[in-house]
Amino acid sequence: MNVSIIGLGQTEVKEMWDTSIRHLAWYAIEAALDDAHISKVDALYVGNMLSGELSQQNHLGALVADFAGMRGVEAVTVEAADASGGMALRQAILAVKSGLVETALAVGVEKMTDQTGSAVTAAMAYGLDADYEAMQGLTLAGMGALLMRRYMFEHGLDVADFAGFSVNAHANGAANPLAMFRNRLKPERFASAPLVADPVNLFDMAPAADGAAAVIVTSREKAMDMVPQPVEIAGSAVATDTIALHDRRDVLWLQAAATSVQKALAQAGVTTEEIDLFELHDSFTVLAALSLEAAGFAGRGEGWMLARDGEIGRNGRIPISTFGGLKARGNPMGATGMYQIVEVARQLRGQAGECQVEGAKVGMAQNLGTNGATAVTHILRVAE
Amino acid sequence: MEVSRHWRLQAQRYQLVGETCDSCGVKLFPPRDVCLECEAPAQELYTFTGLGEIYSYTTIYDAPAGFEHNAPYMVALIKLEEGPLVTAQLTDMDPSEAQIGMPVEMVTRKLRTDGEEGMIVYGYKFRPAVKELTAV
Numbered sequence: 001m002n003v004s005i006i007g008l009g010q011t012e013v014k015e016m017w018d019t020s021i022r023h024l025a026w027y028a029i030e031a032a033l034d035d036a037h038i039s040k041v042d043a044l045y046v047g048n049m050l051s052g053e054l055s056q057q058n059h060l061g062a063l064v065a066d067f068a069g070m071r072g073v074e075a076v077t078v079e080a081a082d083a084s085g086g087m088a089l090r091q092a093i094l095a096v097k098s099g100l101v102e103t104a105l106a107v108g109v110e111k112m113t114d115q116t117g118s119a120v121t122a123a124m125a126y127g128l129d130a131d132y133e134a135m136q137g138l139t140l141a142g143m144g145a146l147l148m149r150r151y152m153f154e155h156g157l158d159v160a161d162f163a164g165f166s167v168n169a170h171a172n173g174a175a176n177p178l179a180m181f182r183n184r185l186k187p188e189r190f191a192s193a194p195l196v197a198d199p200v201n202l203f204d205m206a207p208a209a210d211g212a213a214a215v216i217v218t219s220r221e222k223a224m225d226m227v228p229q230p231v232e233i234a235g236s237a238v239a240t241d242t243i244a245l246h247d248r249r250d251v252l253w254l255q256a257a258a259t260s261v262q263k264a265l266a267q268a269g270v271t272t273e274e275i276d277l278f279e280l281h282d283s284f285t286v287l288a289a290l291s292l293e294a295a296g297f298a299g300r301g302e303g304w305m306l307a308r309d310g311e312i313g314r315n316g317r318i319p320i321s322t323f324g325g326l327k328a329r330g331n332p333m334g335a336t337g338m339y340q341i342v343e344v345a346r347q348l349r350g351q352a353g354e355c356q357v358e359g360a361k362v363g364m365a366q367n368l369g370t371n372g373a374t375a376v377t378h379i380l381r382v383a384e
Numbered sequence: 385m386e387v388s389r390h391w392r393l394q395a396q397r398y399q400l401v402g403e404t405c406d407s408c409g410v411k412l413f414p415p416r417d418v419c420l421e422c423e424a425p426a427q428e429l430y431t432f433t434g435l436g437e438i439y440s441y442t443t444i445y446d447a448p449a450g451f452e453h454n455a456p457y458m459v460a461l462i463k464l465e466e467g468p469l470v471t472a473q474l475t476d477m478d479p480s481e482a483q484i485g486m487p488v489e490m491v492t493r494k495l496r497t498d499g500e501e502g503m504i505v506y507g508y509k510f511r512p513a514v515k516e517l518t519a520v
Contacts, residue, residue: 131389135495137454137495138459145444146440146442146459153484199442
């Protein structure tokens with residue numbers, strides 16, 4: 001694609017009562033600028049879902065540019081529900097690829113804790129169909145539950161059959177100093193966790209939290225001169241599906257996820273066998289299973305078996321959620337997709353510490369909006 | 385709450401008025417003007433019978449603002465006898481009774497309120513079927 005990553009930044013993911021949305025964004029941007037050894041960029045893309053609803057603050061492009069000492073720079077907010085982060089990177093890539101922008105910074109930021117309780121639950125449902133889903137009282141967790149119940153029904157499964165996803169996520173999160181949850185999860189405790197939306201329980205669902213992550217991209221030629229370890233963007237693709245689950249011809253098939261993976265693989269000229277790790281959108285365990293199926297790592301109805309059989313661990317066939325995933329690293333909605341990119345890039349640089357997937361050369365990140373109504377897939381590769 | 389936003393959906397909320405595609409004949413709910421199947425214009429109104437069966441369901445414990453007083457409550461995907469799925473609350477039943485494939489029918493109920501002085505939004509919910517499925 002002739003676009004490379006030259007800078008990475010991220011904050012811890014947790015409840016940060018003393019930190020505002022502008023500070024969160026700045027901390028990630030500052031880290032990314034330091035990492036790239038530069039002080040400014042030509043364009044700024046801010047991925048965010050909920051600042052208007054939870055912090056009464058829109059216009060994040062100007063706000064973040066101003067606060068980050070980049071007054072005057074082109075800047076805009078990118079919104080695609082919990083796919084906002086991945087989509088912000090997509091815009092940065094398009095900008096650089098167009099030739100109109102030399103160096104672009106994409107930051108995903110979400111400030112979840114300016115409100116609490118039912119207000120946050122309502123806001124998280126803003127990515128659903130307001131008139132025909134949310135107005136019936138459906139929540140994001142409820143959406144995950146409708147998918148999970150049907151998946152269990154069609155494939156004859158119990159809640160405990162999904163345990164492997166969260167056990168893996170927590171095992172990896174335990175090795176990530178920035179993760180929200182660093183405790184290991186006992187498989188036998190999984191199915192008895194308190195219910196959020198039956199059958200989705202607290203151990204199925206990723207926790208909402210504050211966080212920000214940033215990535216700086218520029219052309220491949222320029223990147224080679226700027227940093228010792230540029231990471232190449234080998235594939236970048238977006239697809240959409242019906243916004244409401246009830247309008248899907250096949251509720252248990254993530255068509256947008258499948259389409260975006262196929263496009264990204266074709267751009268990168270690789271097959272799924274060559275993908276060394278996959279940061280997928282495990283906001284619910286069932287979405288992890290469905291994402292593995294849509295990407296082609298498992299047959300239909302067999303995604304959960306990869307978790308059961310230990311294929312998703314660091315040394316498994318397809319390592320996922322290598323820094324804890326949404327489940328254990330935490331899910332700052334509009335920032336989540338940017339964490340995925342930072343994590344894949346760290347793996348490819350060999351800077352993943354205890355989370356390192358040995359010899360990782362090609363990594364894939366997929367960021368979903370709600371139930372896969374938006375799917376953003378990126379394939380990153382060690383620069384040759 | 386936004387009065388006009390709910391007022392303009394009264395035919396859908398109270399009567400399950402959707403559409404039939406002029407081109408391929410598929411029935412659509414919610415109405416969407418461009419057919420989901422063949423992408424031709426679909427603007428002929430069709431009132432659904434309100435009969436169907438449960439396709440998937442959940443009980444929501446962590447309720448969003450405006451629904452707290454109902455929690456826990458059940459939301460389902462209902463497969464209408466004409467074909468489409470619709471997202472709706474289940475009512476007049478205990479969560480332990482629900483199962484996939486269970487026949488249900490539409491009723492009109494209070495969806496949410498907005499405080500003592502605010503608007504009350506009514507709309508469709510589904511309950512265990514009293515009527516038999518009709519042949520469509």
